[in-house]
Amino acid sequence: MARRPLPRILSSGSASITRSREFARTAADNATDVLHPLITITxxxxLLAGAGRQKWAATPKDKRGPTLFLVAACVLAFALMPYGGLIALVTVMGAAAWTGRERTPVKTGPDEAxxxxxxxxxxxxxxxxxxxxDPGxxxxxxxxxxxxxxxxxFDGDGRLTRLQVTYPAYFTDSEAASRARIERLLHAKSGRGREYHFAWDEEGNRLVMSVLGALPTSIGAQRFVTAPGETVLGFTDGDAVQRTVPVHDGDTTRDAPPVVWRTGARSTEPHLLVIGQPGSGTTTLMRSIALQALQHGxxxxxxxxxxxxxxxxTGRDGVLAVECGPAGALTTLEWAAHETERRLIAANRARQAGHPVPDDIRRPLWILLDRPGVLGHLAAADGRRDPQELLQVPLRHGRAANVTVVLTDQFxxxxxxxxxxxxxxxxxVVLGHCSREQVESVLGTEPHTTPAADVPPGRGYARLGTGPVLRLQVPATPDPxxxxxxxxxxxxxxGLLPERQEPVVEAAVPAASGVPEPVLPRSVTVAADGMAVTD
Structure with a gap:
């Protein structure tokens, strides 16, 4: 059955009603725009009248008389002044317009979510x-x-960025296990995927949790403004250290907070151990240290x-040797042990004679050993001694001899x-994505931050001696x-590499007729400057 059309009066009436509503809405909007100043002043x-009533109600009764007299005197003064009434009217209207303006509501507390x-x-x-x-x-x-x-x-997404918790005094905040449980809970409940820092105030029974920003990864290899004996391991948070150095970050220059490692005779941490996961940037850190060490040693x-x-x-000025095989590594480390002993003896003789330490003893010597565990395994397979045994002398007496040892290995x-x-x-130094237990096994204590979800190369933690655990981002120093x-x-x-060494060609000395050529003791040349170690 076909649908019957609506009567003409109903269809035309609905259209006129719609037009009337639109006209009324437009008229109301225009009236609001025109009358907006009047609405604001009203x-x-x-609001001024309400504030006046509250002020009058709060005024003590013994002071209402003087207050009323002061107001009447002001009104009389304006009345007697030329154009006083106009000035008073403009002042009141201006105060009313300022008080009645539309203001953005100030958020005074958390919303429902x-x-x-x-x-x-x-x-x-x-x-x-x-x-x-606990009774209360x-x-x-x-x-x-x-x-x-x-x-x-809270941030714009409604997630916590900072939280201060007051906890009871009987909570065992001096135990690492108790603190770790609270930190894991807050990390899980506040949202994963971010790094959190936990500051425990055991004296005041307060815990402050804050979200840490990502460390910049755009700082590359460059000359850092440091004194002799100082090495920049990387960069950390601004409030973690009390020093900054100027760095080139892309096309700009800015100040960045460095993690500075001090070596030398007065250093309390003369040697460095770097542990990381595969691809975590341990080799990058070793190259960065080598480039900085070549400036003075x-x-x-x-x-x-x-x-x-x-x-x-290889072959650069200041680089005495670059060894990869077990035989060359053992020979190089044996020479390093003898060189450490020679430096100790020479320095001791100079001090006993009342002379300054010779310049060759004062020049730093760095021993950079990458993956000693692999070398030890290869040496054991060949029936040779462990290379780590040859490091005992440089490690124990290196500070007095100005010898520094840096070792890197994987977990x-x-x-x-x-x-x-x-x-x-x-x-x-610990690099790469590691658990809190792995970090503690190397640094001796757990960090006060949660592990990052996305760990770029060169990202980790550093601890110098018994100091605090610092977040670390190693400057990018890739293999060129x-x-x-x-x-x-x-x-x-x-641009940071030294010049290459010129090869030294020794002239051949002809042997005299009838006289046998002297047999020199077998030696292994370690450096290009002619220093040799005899068996």
Whole structure:
């Protein structure tokens, strides 16, 4: 059955009603725009009148008379002044317009979603911060979370960026396990994927959790403004250290907070141990240290991996040797041990004679050993001694002889490090994505930050001696001979390399007729300057 059309009067009537509504809405909007100043002044007069009534009600009765007399005197003064009435009217209208203006409402507390998040976090902390014997618990199911959370901040997405927690005095905040449980809970409840810093105030029973920003990865290899004996391991948070150095970050120059490692005779941490995951940037850190050490000293490089990561340093001024094989590594380390002893004897004789220490003794010598565990395994397979045994003299007496040892290895080779290495390498660095237990096994204590979800190369933690654990980002120092290296980074590293050594050609001495040529003792040349170690 066909649908019957609506009567003409109904269809035309609905259209006219719609047009009438649109006209009324437009007229109301125009009237609001025209009358907006009047509405603002009226609102301001109402607010001023209300404020006046509150002020009059709050005035004591014995002071109302003088106040009324003062107001009457002001009115009389304006009335007697030329144009006083006009001035008073303009002043009142201006004050009313300023008071009645539309203001953006100020947020004075958390909204509904933020309140629900804080209450959920409070309820999750109840089992950890409450005991049955407490007559007035600060944390209880259904309790007041505002008493426990004295400060909080949220970002634009409604996630916590800062939280200050007040906990009861009987909580065992001096135990690392108790603190770790609270930190893991807050990390999980506040949102993963970010790094959190936890500052425990054991004296005031307060915990402050804050979100840390990502460390910049755009700082590359360059000359850092440091004194002799100072090495920049990387960069950290601005509030973690009390020093900054100017750095080139892209096309700009800015101040960055460095992690400075001090070596030399007065250093309390003369040797460094670097542990990391594969591809975490341990070789990058070693190259960065080598480039900085070549400014004031000589270096020996022993590479256990045999991947040629340090080929760019071969034959450069100040580079005494770059060894990859077990035989060459043992010979180089044996020479380094003898050189350390020679430096000690020469320095002792100079001091006994009342003379200054010779310049060759004062010039720093760096021993850079990469993957000693691999070298030890290869040496054991060939029936040779462990290269770490030859490091005992440089590690124990290197500070007095101005000899510095830097070792890098991976976590799978951590068990192969000897007791001498663990004892004397008091400056530690951990790179890569690691658990809190792995970081503690190297640094001796857990960091006060949560592990990052996305770890770029060169990202980790550093601890110098018994100091605090610092976040660390190593400056990008890639292999310039690697095809995957960018052109800008390649030129930056090549610009820091010393000049190549000129080969020394010795003239052949003809043997006299009838006289046998003397047989020289077998020697292994370690440096290009003619220094040799005899068997």
């Amino acid at each position: 609102r301001g007069l109402r 933020e309140t629900a998040r804080l209450r959920s976090l409070y309820e999750a902390l109840v089992p950890y911060f409450s005991v049955a014997e 618990p600060l944390f209880s199911h259904g309790g007041d979370w505002e008493k426990a959370f004295s400060g909080y901040e 000589d270096i020996l490089i022993v590479e256990g991996g045999g991947t040629g990561e340090y080929a760019c340093l 799978d080779g951590l068990d192969t490090l000897g007791e001498t290495v663990r004892t004397h390498c008091r400056a530690r 001979y690697d095809e995957a290296t960018g052109e800008a980074e390649r030129q930056a590293v090549l």
